[in-house]
Amino acid sequence: MVRKPQGPLADIKIVELGSIGPSPFCCMLLADLGADVIRIDRPPGHDGGAPIAARFDLLNRGRRRAMMDLKKPEAVAAVLRLVREADVLIEGFRPGVAERLGLGPDDCLLVNPRLVYGRMTGWGQEGPLALEPGHDINYISLTGVLHSIGRAGEPPSIPLNLVGDFGGGSLYLALGVVSAILESRSSGRGQVVDAAMVDGSASLMTLIYGMRAAGYWRDERGTNRLDSGAPWYNVYETKDGKHVSMAANEARFYQNALRVLGLHAVDPSEQHDQAGWPAMRERFAAIFRTRTRDEWAALTAGTESCITPVLSLAEAPSHPQVQARRTFIEVDGVVQPAPAPRFSGTPEGVQRPPAHAGQHTDEVLTEWGIDAASVAKLREAGAIA
Numbered sequence: 046m047v048r049k050p051q052g053p054l055a056d057i058k059i060v061e062l063g064s065i066g067p068s069p070f071c072c073m074l075l076a077d078l079g080a081d082v083i084r085i086d087r088p089p090g091h092d093g094g095a096p097i098a099a100r101f102d103l104l105n106r107g108r109r110r111a112m113m114d115l116k117k118p119e120a121v122a123a124v125l126r127l128v129r130e131a132d133v134l135i136e137g138f139r140p141g142v143a144e145r146l147g148l149g150p151d152d153c154l155l156v157n158p159r160l161v162y163g164r165m166t167g168w169g170q171e172g173p174l175a176l177e178p179g180h181d182i183n184y185i186s187l188t189g190v191l192h193s194i195g196r197a198g199e200p201p202s203i204p205l206n207l208v209g210d211f212g213g214g215s216l217y218l219a220l221g222v223v224s225a226i227l228e229s230r231s232s233g234r235g236q237v238v239d240a241a242m243v244d245g246s247a248s249l250m251t252l253i254y255g256m257r258a259a260g261y262w263r264d265e266r267g268t269n270r271l272d273s274g275a276p277w278y279n280v281y282e283t284k285d286g287k288h289v290s291m292a293a294n295e296a297r298f299y300q301n302a303l304r305v306l307g308l309h310a311v312d313p314s315e316q317h318d319q320a321g322w323p324a325m326r327e328r329f330a331a332i333f334r335t336r337t338r339d340e341w342a343a344l345t346a347g348t349e350s351c352i353t354p355v356l357s358l359a360e361a362p363s364h365p366q367v368q369a370r371r372t373f374i375e376v377d378g379v380v381q382p383a384p385a386p387r388f389s390g391t392p393e394g395v396q397r398p399p400a401h402a403g404q405h406t407d408e409v410l411t412e413w414g415i416d417a418a419s420v421a422k423l424r425e426a427g428a429i430a
Contacts, residue, residue: 052079
């Protein structure tokens, strides 16, 4: 499966210096929206990725892959040739690594002054931790995010790697890159987009910091309206050991939920009386344990009570709502989330399944302006594979 590039970014060319985690996810998003992304992989043993077959490595979908040894000057020169033709370069190395390779912002903007240079780090390009290693939960530890997620009296809950890597990292880098492309097309000048997961995860907490400043949010985990403190914004176990979620925030939805649960005598005006939250949470828990998850799903359907079944990864793609939206698709026999968001005039889509590292080396080099003889010399020098 290879699609003709389409989507709102179909005329954008991106060079991705291969790394793991948030940078590949950012590039996947941009490729899903039509960008022609060329991923430059290093020789085996350098990527640190999960040892899975290429077709399941979904963060690498949608783009072609070349393999180069960036420690060789010939390979660096070849990348700079690609940069001349590109709109964007994206790298996810530790601070200073790209500069030492000869592929830092100054090097790339020298050969292409209109280039958008996207950088993805955990701690940022400066500061006392800038050169320290880290992963998602390290970055969200220092921004108040991890502390705030979990139940009262329990350790913080790990929100997968969605908040630091992908929410605070990839999405902010993607937004920054697209914004800088727009500016570059009007000014003719490129710039550096400095995305740090510590910055992005802090930004995601803007609402919570505002509520805390107003005295409406407590630092004690599991005591607030969105962190499992409120009985009407919570997850409950059902008779069959599965779960339902309840998010009856607004008064009318709370009234509907009380009606569905048979709690006709409960005064809905006491919804925000925190003194009564623990007892009400126990009442809800006892009631939810009287039926199975799917029985609750059938009972609450159409009631506007904001009660939904908690589905597993295996179950989610079969739900009628996500099927109606085509939220999941199948590519090369692998079920996976579809590109998002949707565009009415420039439809997005997966351009191709994930490729093997180095699968398109000759193809992309010649297509982007390096002649076949030069490609042969690069291979003789061990600069490409």
